[in-house]
Amino acid sequence: MQFVKMVITGPFSAGKTEFIRSISEIGAVTTDETISRDAPEYGIKPQTTVAMDFGRITVDDDLVLYLFGTPGQRRFDFMWEILAEGMLGFVVVVDSARPETFREAKSILETFRAYAPTPYVVAANKQDHPEAWTPDDLRIALRIDDHIKLLPCVATDKESVKNVLLELLYAILDEMDA
């Protein structure tokens, strides 16, 4: 049996957990915790990922794809390195409607690029939000090179998530051909 791994990363509350839930064949195993009143994130969203999200897509008896979602908060970033080890590629999920997270998105992207020179794509999530920045504007805002795929995404929509994962796999194939 062969296992391959992709990492779904991005800033706090970017939609990583939803992304995995939309495509995973098992109810995604999440380690969401209710945010305590003392935590700085209290009042922002009811739960947050403290270790990782975990989804699975079985190809056949010999091959399984695992999706690992990273915790978005910096205080859990010690987990990123562990999750990144041996990844086939990664997806950076960005909340297109919250420019206050763009700087962190760029920083996370650079960190994961430093972990391993694997292909990656950027998912411009929440494109259904009325205040979402367009993928073209996000590319400039995040300084994403033209050869990196930046894809519109709605993480709650399975077809949209499928498209992002397929584009990542195509990028991996391109890298193999290069």
Added chain:
Amino acid sequence: MALKGNLADFSTTQILHLINLAKKTGTLRLYEPVVTKEMIADGAGHKRPRIIPGKERATATFEQGRLVLAAMGDHDGHLASVLHKAGKLNAEQARVIRERGSKYSDKALALMLINANYVTKADIVRSIRQHTLDIVYDVMTWQREPFVFEENVSPPPGRITVPIDLKNVIIEGTRRAREIKPLEEELPNLDLALKFPESPGDKFRGVRLSVEEWRVVGFVNPKNSIHQIAKACSMTDTEIRRVVYGLLQAGLVELVRPPGMAPPKVQAADGTRRTLPQGAQVKRSVVERLIARIKEA
């Protein structure tokens, strides 16, 4: 679709860079910041009060990626005031023209002033250009104002617009930047090198650089790290950051990893710094099977 945000997260320099690169047409509006009790989280999960737009403080209008007009709440943008500020009219002339010319648009008033030999067309263009730049340079020092960029919103009819290339505005605005911390966030790694973008001749056309900036440009080469350029130009880290940041935002140079540069080391969980193992090695057939599976999901 409007671009909304706060200068604390996306600076005026970055907005101008975006407008320049995307050749956008529209109007940027900046508002007084009103701090609320509601809390929001930034990308790292740190909580902070939500800032909402208050009274409009300034506007800047762009056509095809060029700055054409700016106005600020406490600056009277009337043509007579602009010409008075530029020294082309005295206070009394400006007052009379404002009173008698209130029913005319700026364009109509300008024609009358030119025909009456008060000013020349060049005087008007120069004065409006300087008025626009003064406002935008001021705005570039603001740090927490909410902003909205509305696409395809043109200047009010009758206003005189003077197209200004944003590359020079970005470089000059960066020279005037007081706050250094954002530069360190934007350009943390001085071991990276610089290269020219495609068709640099077009990009540099009409750009006015200082002697210091030209010296840096002279060393742009994917083989030279920014540190090496700083050393060759006898610049401190802060000085080179300021110059490179301006050139980057103006789209005149791009960052590149110099040849032979080792992959960056990362902070391990135990605090040590090391290079992590490479990504997984899989066969092409595995990826193709994954593609087929996800397609049918």
